[in-house]
Amino acid sequence: MQKTYYVLLFVLLLSAAAKAQTGWVTQKLDETVSVKFPTTPQKITKNGGDSYSVKGKDSIQYVAAVVDFAAATHMDANALAEMVDKPEFAEGLKQGFTEKKLNYSFGDMTVDKWKTYNIYNITGTENTNKSKLFTHMLFVGTKMYILSCMVPASLNTKLNEVFLSSADLLK
Numbered sequence: 001m002q003k004t005y006y007v008l009l010f011v012l013l014l015s016a017a018a019k020a021q022t023g024w025v026t027q028k029l030d031e032t033v034s035v036k037f038p039t040t041p042q043k044i045t046k047n048g049g050d051s052y053s054v055k056g057k058d059s060i061q062y063v064a065a066v067v068d069f070a071a072a073t074h075m076d077a078n079a080l081a082e083m084v085d086k087p088e089f090a091e092g093l094k095q096g097f098t099e100k101k102l103n104y105s106f107g108d109m110t111v112d113k114w115k116t117y118n119i120y121n122i123t124g125t126e127n128t129n130k131s132k133l134f135t136h137m138l139f140v141g142t143k144m145y146i147l148s149c150m151v152p153a154s155l156n157t158k159l160n161e162v163f164l165s166s167a168d169l170l171k
Contacts, residue, residue: 024162027052027064028170033138033145035064036166038159061150062163070142077142084118084139093120093137103127114138115169129153134160138167 024036029052041052041062051065070077083089094109104124112119120137130153138145147167149160 024166026168029064029066029145030143032140032143032170033066034168034170035145035147036163037062037064038163056159058155058157058159059152060155060157060159061148063146063148063150065146067144067146068142069139069144080142090120094122097122097135097137098124101133104133114167132160134164136164136167140169 024038025040026034026036027041028034029050035052037052037054038056039054041054041064044051044053049065049067051063053064054062056062069075070080073080075083090109090111094106098104098106101124104126106122106124109120109122112121118139120139122135122137124133124135125131126133132151132153133148134151135146135148138147145167147164149163151157151160
């Protein structure tokens with residue numbers, strides 16, 4: 001009987017997770033990468049770059065941006081390709097990111113592979129209101145795709161994982 005209960009609970013949770021992503025909107029960030037948002041995002045163009053943003057009914061903020069990293073850092077594309085696999089690159093990336101978010105406490109940056117590309121992950125807590133910031137930085141060629149999700153401190157959700165794992169390679 002207990003086994004049946006666990007199987008039923010698993011099926012119920014699985015269907016709830018599937019339903020959570022149903023209806024999400026796929027947004028092309030450029031010709032290479034797309035990502036899913038809970039609703040149609042607002043496009044913001046600033047300093048020659050595009051970003052997309054949605055604030056959900058539950059106050060979760062979803063943001064995706066594209067940066068030509070080589071152009072922004074005045075770095076040669078070949079030099080960038082050689083650097084992205086080195087631990088020093090991850091440390092420099094973390095330092096540059098955290099210097100812009102002074103009111104946050106960040107954990108270690110982790111580096112994973114997404115398809116064959118490097119993805120840098122970092123999580124921080126806002127020091128005043130204790131909201132959580134989850135960020136993935138994906139490098140494809142000279143482009144850096146930044147996916148960030150701000151979750152209020154009082155909210156326990158997995159929607160940030162749905163968003164951060166929704167990136168798709170278009171070509």
